[in-house]
Amino acid sequence: MAWRVLTYVVLVIAVAVGLLVTGVPTQLGFWRWLVNCTGHPFLVGFAPGFMRPGDNQYSYEELGKLDLSGQSAIVTGANIGLGYETALHLTRQGAHVILACRNAGKCADAAARIAANTTRGSVEAATLDTSSLQSVRSFAEGMLARQSTLDMLVLNAGIGFQQQKELSADGIDMTFATNHLGHFHLFQLLLPLLESGGKTGAARVVLVSSAAHFDSFDYGVATSVEQLTAIAPGQQMHYGMSKLAQVLFAQEATSRLPADSKVFINACHPGAVDTNLWERVLDQFGREKLLVRIFALIVDRMRKDFIWRTEDGALTQLFLAADSAAISTRNLRGRYFHPQALEVAPCKKHATNLTLQRELWAFSERLVADALAK
Ligand SMILES: NC(=O)c1ccc[n+]([C@@H]2O[C@H](COP(=O)([O-])OP(=O)(O)OC[C@H]3O[C@@H](n4cnc5c(N)ncnc54)[C@H](OP(=O)(O)O)[C@@H]3O)[C@@H](O)[C@H]2O)c1
Structure with a gap:
């Protein structure tokens, strides 16, 4: 039986x-x-097959009409994947793009590849490890010393599912530190460069979150060291929590600025995209296991035929970073988008919880202050 x-x-x-x-x-x-x-908004734009008539609100044709010359951008985690595609296309439209990556060698290679594939714009490599607050601080100090303005800040670097519990150099949960806290601190430090609105009078900040933010813990996001420390290793919701933090951050940062601020902060989900993130997730599960090997075959097939190509996955964050006219005309502030540049309601249970937004902000400030005081 x-x-x-x-x-x-x-x-x-x-x-x-x-x-x-x-x-x-x-x-x-x-x-x-x-x-x-x-x-369910989670499914909107998940992969090309999920697109309904009207979901394709943005295209490379639209992006191609933009002239970004005289504008500057910082893209975190830009040596590969969505960050690389974002940096490539911003450069192609004429911007000066600073690739902010944790590995200097990979960053220089990516900058050379972009330079070889563009006839407009310019690109440079800089070192930034978003999991380390000291690295964030020295990167930001470098930028503040040489830039007077910044037009685009794309907070894209991220790590996915972690099987083992890992702490950052500051002793903070690695996923939370890399995906949320480092970006939170970077934004705070670079805000003076954004406040003038840059060349167009509308500076743009993009948080590359995920639909995984719909799948977080019951309490939403950790707002105390005890809660953060109590997360058991290998929990999928751990990643979802860090991505929810980014959605909450976009909303809270917006509400802390004046209503007519020249800084427009939005979050997005790129869709399920064919990037190295999937390789890294499989590595975490242990590729020597039979079940993981079978799962890897399915993932490989899905990456080839089912989910978004990296270039198409980058389109929503490119819209939010590049299209200053659309962003300012539509007054897009603290919103959340899915492919392709389609506004979606974020997780109702947590992302619209104003108390949680404020508590996360206060907790993030506390973590930064404590880590830097050590
Ligand atoms: N791919 C998807 O299906 C998907 C879906 C939803 C959301 N996202 C989000 O999209 C963003 C980009 O991911 P991806 O898919 O392009 O993955 P990816 O190909 O693995 O790229 C991730 C990038 O982040 C960088 N990074 C990781 N930790 C960092 C740190 N501590 N400091 C600086 N950079 C760091 C990586 O650098 P190294 O190369 O040195 O590791 C790499 O450049 C992430 O935030 C991810 O959560 C992706």
Whole structure:
């Protein structure tokens, strides 16, 4: 009896996976139907097959019309993946782009590749480890010493699921430190450069969050050291929490600025995108395990045929960074977007909780102050 049930379960899973990777559900419009039917914002723009008529609100054609010459941008985690594509396309439109990466060698290589693939704009490499508040501080000091303004700040660097608990150089949970806290402090330090609004009078800050923010702990985001320390290793919601922190941060930072501020801060989910993030997640699970090897085959197939190409995944953050006219005309402040540049309601339970927003801000300030006082 048990064998029979197991056989059925394996068969059902095999058929589901088979259908998924063949593209049949996409061709039949199953994913579009699923988005409409469930109405859950998590699914909006998840992958190309999920796009409904009207979801494609932005394109490379639109981006190609922009002239970003005379504008400057900082993109964190720009040596690869979404950050690299963002930096490449901002440069192509004429901006001066500073790649802020933790590995100087990889950063210089990326800058050379961008320079070789663009005829406009300019690019340079700088070192920034977002998990280290000291690194954030020295990077920001360098920028404040040489720049008088900044037009775009793309807070993109990030790590995904972590199987082991790891602490940053400041003794703070590594996922929280890398994805949220380092960016929080960087924004605070660079705000004086953004406040004039840059060349267009509308400086843009983008937090590259994730739809994973819908999947966080019951309390939303840790707002005390005790809560942060209590998170057990290997919990998927841990990543979701750091991404929720970014959505809350975009809203709280906006509400702390005057209503007519020249700084426009928004968050986005790039969709499920074919980047190295997936490799890193598989590494975390342990590639030597049989189940992980099977899972890796499915992931590989999905990366090829199902999810967004990196270039298309970068489009929403590019819109929020580059299109100053649309951002200021539509007065987009503290909002949340999915592919392609489609505004979506963030997690209702937590992201609109004003108390949580304020508590997270106060907690982040405390963590920064304590770490720098050590
Ligand atoms: N790919 C997706 O499906 C997906 C979905 C939702 C959200 N996102 C978000 O998109 C953003 C970009 O990720 P991706 O998909 O492009 O992944 P990726 O290819 O792994 O790129 C991540 C980038 O972040 C950098 N980074 C990691 N830790 C850092 C640190 N401490 N300091 C500075 N840079 C650091 C990496 O540098 P190294 O190369 O040196 O490690 C790399 O440049 C992340 O915030 C991620 O959470 C991605």
